[in-house]
Amino acid sequence: MSTDRNTADITHSELVKQGLQGITANILKCKLCQLNENATNKVIMRGSERPKVLFIGEAPGKSEDEAGIPFCGRAGKVLDGLIDYMDLEENEYAIINTVKCRPPNNRKPTQNELRTCRPFLLAQIELLGPDVIILLGNTAEQAFCVSSLNWGEAMITPEGKHLMKLYHPAALLYRRALMEEQKKMIDRNRDLWKKIQ
Numbered sequence: 700m701s702t703d704r705n706t707a708d709i710t711h712s713e714l715v716k717q718g719l720q721g722i723t724a725n726i727l728k729c730k731l732c733q734l735n736e737n738a739t740n741k742v743i744m745r746g747s748e749r750p751k752v753l754f755i756g757e758a759p760g761k762s763e764d765e766a767g768i769p770f771c772g773r774a775g776k777v778l779d780g781l782i783d784y785m786d787l788e789e790n791e792y793a794i795i796n797t798v799k800c801r802p803p804n805n806r807k808p809t810q811n812e813l814r815t816c817r818p819f820l821l822a823q824i825e826l827l828g829p830d831v832i833i834l835l836g837n838t839a840e841q842a843f844c845v846s847s848l849n850w851g852e853a854m855i856t857p858e859g860k861h862l863m864k865l866y867h868p869a870a871l872l873y874r875r876a877l878m879e880e881q882k883k884m885i886d887r888n889r890d891l892w893k894k895i896q
């Protein structure tokens with residue numbers, strides 16, 4: 700049997716056993732979906748390995764693909780501004796995406812691509828162990844398999860985590876009214892992360 704085992708054979712619980720470094724190694728060698736073909740870099744995560752709050756975005760864009768870092772372009776600046784608004788310290792949050800490779804022309808990942816990359820997403824969530832998960836947009840919601848959340852209304856998962864959907868930062872670019880709405884949603888839910896020690 701080859702030691703370079705196909706990542707398709709690895710379940711999310713096997714990935715969890717390998718730890719965050721093992722997940723990274725598996726993502727780096729992954730060729731399970733067509734998104735791998737045009738990726739300059741795999742985009743894995745940034746932030747704390749023990750976050751209170753985990754943000755899940757859609758997919759890497761051009762800047763992220765070039766740098767290998769999630770949310771480092773224009774939408775990333777918007778997200779950084781929101782993280783400041785939430786009063787989160789550097790060691791209190793982490794950011795990942797539903798898929799780790801950039802879709803061509805920034806299209807949305809397909810259902811098949813989301814499904815193929817999901818073991819990495821679920822293993823990252825389990826190992827990072829956040830108290831609050833913030834899904835940035837509808838694609839993140841689909842990838843997480845949640846049926847239908849209302850914007851800015853938190854729910855509790857069966858694992859006891861607070862889960863909430865906010866607008867994707869790219870949707871807020873140059874849309875002041877939507878940004879104000881997003882800030883109100885944050886204000887209504889501030890206790891979720893501020894009361895956690």
Ligand code: SF4
Pocket residue numbers: 726729730731732733734735741798799800812815816
């Ligand atoms: S998007 Fe995910 S499943 Fe597809 S090649 Fe990249 S790491 Fe593998």
